Amino acid sequence: MKKQGLLVIISGPSGSGKGTIVEQLTQRENFSLSISATTRAPREYEQNGVHYFFRTREEFQRMITQNELLEWAEFCGNCYGTPRAYVIEQLQKGQNVILEIEVQGALQVKKLYPEGVLIFLVPPNLEELGRRLTNRGTEDKETINRRIHRALEEMEFVQDYDYVVINDTVAQATQDILDIVHAETMKCSRNQDIQKTFKGEI
Numbered sequence: 455m456k457k458q459g460l461l462v463i464i465s466g467p468s469g470s471g472k473g474t475i476v477e478q479l480t481q482r483e484n485f486s487l488s489i490s491a492t493t494r495a496p497r498e499y500e501q502n503g504v505h506y507f508f509r510t511r512e513e514f515q516r517m518i519t520q521n522e523l524l525e526w527a528e529f530c531g532n533c534y535g536t537p538r539a540y541v542i543e544q545l546q547k548g549q550n551v552i553l554e555i556e557v558q559g560a561l562q563v564k565k566l567y568p569e570g571v572l573i574f575l576v577p578p579n580l581e582e583l584g585r586r587l588t589n590r591g592t593e594d595k596e597t598i599n600r601r602i603h604r605a606l607e608e609m610e611f612v613q614d615y616d617y618v619v620i621n622d623t624v625a626q627a628t629q630d631i632l633d634i635v636h637a638e639t640m641k642c643s644r645n646q647d648i649q650k651t652f653k654g655e656i
């Protein structure tokens with residue numbers, strides 16, 4: 455039987471650079487990236503089915519009712535959720551899967567799927583976080599302030615995660631996450647049938 459893939463959950467406040475890091479990870483290693491559903495309006499450059507599945511509140515509610523979401527949460531006034539089928543299918547194929555989701559959803563996944571690896575990405579300091587959010591230019595001032603406020607609340611959850619990575623430079627943070635993933639695949643608990651490989655040889 456094929457070994458299950460690793461479920462890697464990356465959270466971190468808006469402005470921590472999650473998007474960039476996840477892009478680097480998917481370019482450098484064979485990860486499947488789960489595309490979330492959201493009720494948020496698309497940003498100018500965002501495409502339906504590429505960045506998110508953009509849904510109305512009613513459509514999102516229907517996905518919840520029909521148990522199509524592995525987890526979901528409300529974040530700064532919008533709903534976000536992970537479509538279940540894709541994640542399960544990829545993991546069963548032996549493919550590693552990345553979820554880039556906020557803390558409430560990440561903790562739901564960890565309960566359902568304790569083998570998942572929770573990584574919390576943080577910016578080097580608060581000034582840098584504010585600067586990144588402002589420079590992004592995709593949100594108005596009120597939304598930026600809400601997101602900074604929420605970022606501080608989210609930092610409280612760092613202790614519930616398995617690893618924390620400081621995003622000082624994209625290259626180093628990407629490498630740190632690849633190192634974590636590499637080490638996780640070698641955990642004894644993920645390799646319990648290793649003895650069987652030898653038995654046939656004695």
Ligand code: 5GP
Pocket residue numbers: 465466467468472490491494525526527529534535536554555556557558559560
């Ligand atoms: P944004 O609006 O900036 O794209 O995302 C806002 C927050 O929602 C980010 O922290 C992002 O990681 C999170 N998010 C994106 N997709 C999901 C999801 O499927 N579930 C949950 N719980 N959070 C998500």
